[in-house]
Amino acid sequence: MQQVHPRVLMSAYACGPGDEPEAAAGWAFARAAARSHRVHVITRHRFAPAITAELASEPELAERLTVEYLDLSDRVLARKRRGSDVYWYYALWQRALARRAAELHRAVPFDVGHHVTFANDWLPCGLARVRDLPVVWGPVGGASVIPLRLVRWLGLRGTVTELLRGVLTAPLRAVWGDAAARRATVVVAQNEDVAHRFRRARHVVVEPNAALDDDLPDRARPARPGPERESAPHARRAVFVGRLLAWKGGRLAIEALARTPGWELHVYGTGYERPALEQLAGRRGVTDRVVFHGHRPRAEVLDAIAGCDAMLFPSMHDQAGWVAAEASALGRPVVCLPLGGVPLLAGSNARPADLEGDVVGHLAARLAEAATTPGTPSGRWSVSRLPDVVTRLYRTATDAAAVETGAPTGSAA
Numbered sequence: 001m002q003q004v005h006p007r008v009l010m011s012a013y014a015c016g017p018g019d020e021p022e023a024a025a026g027w028a029f030a031r032a033a034a035r036s037h038r039v040h041v042i043t044r045h046r047f048a049p050a051i052t053a054e055l056a057s058e059p060e061l062a063e064r065l066t067v068e069y070l071d072l073s074d075r076v077l078a079r080k081r082r083g084s085d086v087y088w089y090y091a092l093w094q095r096a097l098a099r100r101a102a103e104l105h106r107a108v109p110f111d112v113g114h115h116v117t118f119a120n121d122w123l124p125c126g127l128a129r130v131r132d133l134p135v136v137w138g139p140v141g142g143a144s145v146i147p148l149r150l151v152r153w154l155g156l157r158g159t160v161t162e163l164l165r166g167v168l169t170a171p172l173r174a175v176w177g178d179a180a181a182r183r184a185t186v187v188v189a190q191n192e193d194v195a196h197r198f199r200r201a202r203h204v205v206v207e208p209n210a211a212l213d214d215d216l217p218d219r220a221r222p223a224r225p226g227p228e229r230e231s232a233p234h235a236r237r238a239v240f241v242g243r244l245l246a247w248k249g250g251r252l253a254i255e256a257l258a259r260t261p262g263w264e265l266h267v268y269g270t271g272y273e274r275p276a277l278e279q280l281a282g283r284r285g286v287t288d289r290v291v292f293h294g295h296r297p298r299a300e301v302l303d304a305i306a307g308c309d310a311m312l313f314p315s316m317h318d319q320a321g322w323v324a325a326e327a328s329a330l331g332r333p334v335v336c337l338p339l340g341g342v343p344l345l346a347g348s349n350a351r352p353a354d355l356e357g358d359v360v361g362h363l364a365a366r367l368a369e370a371a372t373t374p375g376t377p378s379g380r381w382s383v384s385r386l387p388d389v390v391t392r393l394y395r396t397a398t399d400a401a402a403v404e405t406g407a408p409t410g411s412a413a
Helices: 021-034 045-057 059-064 074-078 085-107 148-153 155-183 192-197 250-258 274-283 298-306 322-329 342-349 359-370 383-405
Strands: 007-012 038-043 065-069 112-117 135-140 186-189 204-206 236-241 263-268 290-294 310-312 334-336 350-352
Touching: 007 021, 007 085, 021 038, 021 045, 021 059, 021 065, 021 112, 021 383, 038 085, 045 059, 045 065, 059 065, 074 085, 112 383, 135 155, 135 383, 148 155, 148 250, 186 192, 186 383, 192 204, 236 250, 236 298, 250 263, 250 274, 250 310, 250 359, 263 298, 274 290, 298 322, 310 322, 310 359, 322 334, 322 342, 334 342, 334 359, 342 350, 350 359
Parallel strands: 007 038, 007 112, 038 065, 112 135, 135 186, 186 204, 236 263, 236 310, 263 290, 310 334, 334 350
Antiparallel strands: none
16 A cells, blocks of 8 residues: 655745755755655745755655745845845745645645744744645744843944834734734744743744754864863863844853953854954953954854854844754853753753843853863754654644544644
8 A cells, every 4th residue: 555645835935955044944844844744845946956956866855845936026026135125025925925825735735834934933924824724833933032131232233223123023923923823733933932922822832943964963072171271371262153243142252251261252253243342352351362253164163163162152032043052062061141042952051141130240150160061962953853843743733633623633644
């Protein structure tokens, strides 16, 4: 008897092999779903070359994974000039996707729909508009907020940016996000903050979109002091990896470093905060202990993480910062704040600082502790976990939908 593979319709605005985290996450979920399902992915043309090459090299995957490319008209695309234009374009793209998904579902019904990317919980979900389709929405995030006590570390531009973010996204989350959560059979939250925001949905699970190479823990290096490091002028090395935006916590990192003798900080990333961070390092007298590397290739950044003593990453509302997962996979302590998805992704290697009282002092203390309490390599967020993850999500979605309609359960396992 021929095996029947459940049919999955997947919406992935970004999807394809490569180093872009959002696209890599979409591709990882698509591949994972195709392990035991028939998957039809709708994404954009810009990912076609990489996907076509990958499917050509894996005929078995190509048998179970169909990719359809959808873009808006050339006239609309021509108006998409700035980085911020992605948001209105995405909303329109989701409308077009909803129409296409409905057509596909009417022609040959799918067992479940899965909205994978973008991971913003305040933007629309086209699959949620398709009738009679159980929908898994996520992983999504965005609902994490910065506590008022940390606003002083944002600077003027960062504070204005966060105020605008709240003013703009809160009503959109109430309109589009809540509508998607009500319609979705399963909401997949990037972290506990998001899960709490949509706690009234039918089924809520926490599962970040991190999908790391299986062999990443094998690149971990043993933590060392060692005589030669102890005798070096700055025996301990911390790394900060991320865009240099105010909410990423670069100012907190430099302030903490200034209170932690014997450490140096290597900063990987670019952004508008760099001049302010350089000035702050000068005022605190740690210019000789802070090195700005700018944007570097991923392989070089991973080598830097593997060779450090700790990651210092006091981000204030990262939904699912992959760098924390990568640091944990490489066995490095992650000194962070108990906010967003960073502590979750760092797992047993998280060293969260208390938010009460002297936050900088708490970060400095946690960084100093990392010198004597090294981390342990972890495979928790390996891409190989995803086939089981999506199978559970789809089974939950189809079983819940079956209960509502009175149909037999267990159809998407």
